[in-house]
Amino acid sequence: MAIFSQKAKNQQLVAETLLENYDRYYRLAYSYVRNAADAEDIVQNGAYQAILNSEKLMKRQYVGTWLYRVMLNETFKLLKRPGYVPLENITAEPGAEDHYENLDLQRAIAELSMEDQAVLRLRYFEELKISEIADVLGENVSTIKSRLYRATRKLKISLTEEDIW
Numbered sequence: 001m002a003i004f005s006q007k008a009k010n011q012q013l014v015a016e017t018l019l020e021n022y023d024r025y026y027r028l029a030y031s032y033v034r035n036a037a038d039a040e041d042i043v044q045n046g047a048y049q050a051i052l053n054s055e056k057l058m059k060r061q062y063v064g065t066w067l068y069r070v071m072l073n074e075t076f077k078l079l080k081r082p083g084y085v086p087l088e089n090i091t092a093e094p095g096a097e098d099h100y101e102n103l104d105l106q107r108a109i110a111e112l113s114m115e116d117q118a119v120l121r122l123r124y125f126e127e128l129k130i131s132e133i134a135d136v137l138g139e140n141v142s143t144i145k146s147r148l149y150r151a152t153r154k155l156k157i158s159l160t161e162e163d164i165w
Contacts, residue, residue, distance in 0.1 A: 010054040017063050018047050024126060025071045031121050032075045034106070046074040065135040068128075072118060072136065079114075108158040116151035123148055 018025070025046065030039035050070045057066055078084060109117055118137060122128045130148070134141045 007055045010057050010060070011051055013060055013063055014050050014054045014057065014067070017067055018050065021064065021067070025067065028068070028071055028121060028126055029075050031125055032079065032117070038078060042071065042074045042078055046071040049074065062135060065132055068122070068126075068136040069138070076114065104159060105155075108155050111158060112151055112154060116147060116154070119144060119147045120151050120155070 022043065025043045026039055029042035029046075030036065033039055033042065046067070050067055053070075057063060109120060112120070115137075119133060122133045122136060123130070128136070130144050131141055133139075133148075134144045137144065139147075
């Protein structure tokens with residue numbers, strides 16, 4: 001009986017945290033796929049998986065970082081799906097509306113490895129602490145610091161090269 005009540009408590013905590021932070025998970029997914037429908041699918045699938053597997057949550061105080069990991073896993077699963085074409089690779093139809101929000105930055109980030117992208121997005125777009133990023137990605141804090149430093153240097157070089165030309 002105690003196991004069932006713990007599972008129910010975890011499901012309740014996961015559901016509450018999902019509702020409180022839905023926008024953050026959506027922004028994270030959207031920053032990778034750049035498509036509202038795909039981002040919504042990622043968050044919905046991630047929420048389903050999180051509630052379904054809530055018994056795997058070992059420490060309740062880490063529910064936020066655990067959910068970020070679930071959402072990242074769902075995002076990477078979509079990006080690795082055979083036949084998936086990112087929105088930016090689809091040519092626009094004539095007369096379609098143009099969107100120019102930070103295209104240089106988005107392109108520069110897209111050129112980075114998935115690991116570097118994850119660190120940058122979690123730090124600067126989701127404003128997580130380095131220790132939280134380490135928990136989400138299952139890495140050491142020093143590894144995250146090194147990866148963040150390298151990624152920001154690569155971004156800076158990439159963006160300054162684009163400005164020169």
